[in-house]
Amino acid sequence: MTTTTVKxxxxxxxxQRPETKPASEFIAGEIIQKPMPKGRHSRLQGKLSSEIxxxxxxxxxxxxxxxxxxxxxxxxxxxxIAVFRWQQIPFLPNGEVPDxxxxxxxxxxxxxxxxxxxxxxxxxxxxxxxxxxxxxxxxDPDDQSILVFWPNGTPSLRQDDDSLPLLEGIELDLTxxxxxxxxxxxx
Numbered sequence: 001m002t003t004t005t006v007k008x009x010x011x012x013x014x015x016q017r018p019e020t021k022p023a024s025e026f027i028a029g030e031i032i033q034k035p036m037p038k039g040r041h042s043r044l045q046g047k048l049s050s051e052i053x054x055x056x057x058x059x060x061x062x063x064x065x066x067x068x069x070x071x072x073x074x075x076x077x078x079x080x081i082a083v084f085r086w087q088q089i090p091f092l093p094n095g096e097v098p099d100x101x102x103x104x105x106x107x108x109x110x111x112x113x114x115x116x117x118x119x120x121x122x123x124x125x126x127x128x129x130x131x132x133x134x135x136x137x138x139x140d141p142d143d144q145s146i147l148v149f150w151p152n153g154t155p156s157l158r159q160d161d162d163s164l165p166l167l168e169g170i171e172l173d174l175t176x177x178x179x180x181x182x183x184x185x186x187x
Contacts, residue, residue: 011074023067026076027124034078035115040141040183044111045080047182052083055172060086062106062170070101073131077124083107083167104128107135107167112142125149135167144180 014026024033037045045066052064068082082105092098108128110121118138125136129151136149146158148165158164164174 011071011076014076015071023069023078025078025124026071027120028074032120035113038113041080041111041113043183043185044139044141044179048109048179049081051172051174052081052170056086056170062086062167063089064109065105068101068105070103070105070128072103073127075124075127077127079105079108079124079128080111081109083109085167085169104131104133106133107137108133109137109139111139114142122147122149135165137164139179141180141183144176146176146179 008029011026014031020033022034022036024031026032049064049066052062056062056064062083062085064081064083066081067078069076069078070082071077082101084101085106088103088106090098090101090103105128108125110125112118112121118140122138125133125138126149129136129149134151138147138149139145140147144159146164148156148158150165158176161175161177164176164179166172166174
């Protein structure tokens with residue numbers, strides 16, 4: 001994760017800058033570039049997004065967006081997965097998905113990369129929960145655990161065969177072992 005120190009700029013000035021690859025986030029006046037996703041991160045992100053969308057999209061319950069920029073408050077973040085309830089997606093008048101999302105996701109999912117500092121990533125989850133998100137997951141592929149966050153609640157560490165909480169209305173039964181089992185593609 002790279003931090004760029006420049007003269008202070010506003011969120012709107014940050015949003016006028018060209019996008020970077022990997023994405024940069026604007027947090028507390030700092031521009032922080034996310035690390036390039038690696039194999040485990042990419043697999044978990046893709047599979048989890050797909051599984052959520054498989055049970056939510058056709059029924060118009062919710063949609064999981066991978067790497068979607070969400071700008072609200074004084075931050076612009078790019079969660080690994082941003083899940084929005086269908087009625088929260090700010091569709092354009094023609095029914096298309098907009099390019100700009102200026103609200104927190106209903107459910108934020110972050111997957112720790114080796115180069116990331118856990119507290120910075122957890123800080124983004126807490127920021128979202130303070131501003132309206134209803135659920136946060138923090139996946140750590142190294143110890144194969146998921147830290148679950150709720151607004152105004154105590155985080156819960158989930159491991160092994162622990163079931164994982166979802167947004168109300170999403171009919172998907174997942175355990176921690178199932179999620180990390182997706183990493184074993186070669187067996």
